[in-house]
Amino acid sequence: MYDRRFFQTRLGQAALVSITAMVTFVALSSQIATTVPTTPIALTEQVELA
16 A cells, blocks of 8 residues: 555655554553443432322
8 A cells, every 4th residue: 555655755754653643542542441420319318208
């Protein structure tokens, strides 16, 4: 698809930098522990009406 001459151009170098940044972002974002925030069930006192 791309040959060595392409990556020696400024556009090719920019493409390599972009690819490296995306790979780094994916690698770092996959290490972030994602936790689902727990929603409080009841913030106020509940009163039952009979």
